Amino acid sequence: MQNHQLYINGTYMDSTSSGMIDVINPATEKIISRIPDGNEEDANKAVEAAHSAFKDWASVPAAERGKIVRKIGEMMENRKEVFIDLLLQEQAKSYDQAVTEIETAIEYFKYMSEWARRLEGEIVPSDRRNEHIMIYKKPIGVVAGIVPWNFPVFILARKVATALVAGCTIVLKPSQKTPNTMMEFTKIIHELDIPKGVINVVTGTGSKIGNVLASHPKVRMISMTGSVGAGTKVMEAASKNITKVNLELGGKAPAIVTEHADLESAVKHIKTSRITNAGQACNNAERVYVHADVADEFLEKLTKAFKETTLGNPSEDKKAEMGPLISSDRLQTVHNMVQRAVEQGARIVTGGKPADVEKGFFYEPTILANVRQEMEIIQEEIFGPVLPIVTFTNLNEAIRYANDSEYGLSSSVYSENIHEVMHVVNALEYGETYVNRENFEAIQGYHAGRKKSGLGGADGKHGVEDYLVTHVVYLEHKSI
Secondary structure (H helix, E strand, O other), X not given: XXXXXXXXXXXXXXXXXXXXXXXXXXXXXXXXXXXXXXXXXXXXHHHHHHHHHHHHHHHOOHHHHHHHHHHHHHHHHHOHHHHHHHHHHHOOOOHHHHHHHHHHHHHHHHHHHHHHHHOOOEEXXXXXXXXXXXXXXXXXXXXXXXXXXXXXXXXXXXHHHHHHHHOOEEEEEOOOOOOHHHHHHHHHHHHHOOOOOOEEEOOOOHHHHHHHHHHOOOEEEEEEEXXXXXXXXXXXXXXXXXXXXXXXXXXXXXXXXXXXXXXHHXXXXXXXXXXXXXXXOOOOEEEEEEEHHHHHHHHHHHHHHHHOOOEOOOOOOOOOOEOOOOOHHHHHHHHHHHHHHHHOOOEEEEOOXXXXXXXXXXXXXXXXXXXXXXXXXXXOOOOOOEEEEEEEOXXXXXXXXXXXXOXXXXXXXXXXXXXXXXHHXXXXXXXXXXXXXXXXXXXXXXEEOEEOOEEOEEOXXXXXXXXXXXXXXXXXXXXX
């Protein structure tokens, strides 16, 4: 078992705090490592290091920064199996999903490196003779990247690759539940000899480290992925210095299944969307609205698919479709929500309780019927392998139900009727809509939510622009 250190200004160091946090494998409940319980002094050191490194890093030609970002991806690729193994141990998502996450993270570094030569400003016409108005795009400055436990490698890549190619320096805080993959990542940074202070890692709790980073006057953007509650606290702390926030928060993705849907396809993709990462993904399908004419057949097929889902420790069983929830607290929270739904009149079709296993925080894939729109299970994020089903008879009613949420990240619609599809797409109040496919974004798209699902976004052209600020120059010259 390894005791990790902080990584600040190109150096591994102990925290000024003597406390350590245990990291637990959620499939075995065994302690697999320990990380420093960092404090305010540690966070301040990391920010100062990033601030000192910023001007030099921003002056590095963008093409050179792009080469470094690509090199990081290549070095990760050389260690792909190491990252997969660490991810399986600390987060225990299924083997196939772990492989996908690592490969997507590698591809993200390669993809984002290509934006180095695409960082463009503008020249716009002036109202004056002999004047040019030039709009420069420059790096925003020091970025604080707060990385969640549910996709610790992919979201690390999303924040680091974008910040570096834009010319920003970054201070990272991993989740205390899944820090091992990020600590492995620091080895690449250390070996690659990136200028000291460009990338820094501070471990600890969000209440200690996150608050310091969000309220620090030398941090110019907080890029945080997590819960609405945590995002609210980040915004409050950032408001002290009017610091920009980039937040990907919760989701309550509706899936609308019309009477013209291919039910086999809908069942396949909705199941995938629901059990991915044991339901612990903000863009997972969290509720289904199915037309009454096909509801019985859909429910029968979906129930069969859920019952056939295989659970297991992904480090030992590569074929297991679903691993455990991240912690005993999360397991209890999900079960409590299911019990309250039953008390309110919902019917358990399948699942509905913790899995009968010797070790691990496993929950049975669960379907709930007889669910009403006002129930907590429909309105609040579950973040577990539980799917409530509501029937409808009018498509506009389904759209109204889908939009009846404080969240606005992802959504989906299943129909073979293009007119229905476009009607739904145009009416949904979400940052993303998936049509006849599972809920999973592309790195060249733009992953962004509305309402309480967040501010700003990530990926593609627009994701890069979130790390840039404008500098307008009015240049007047004399006629000769």
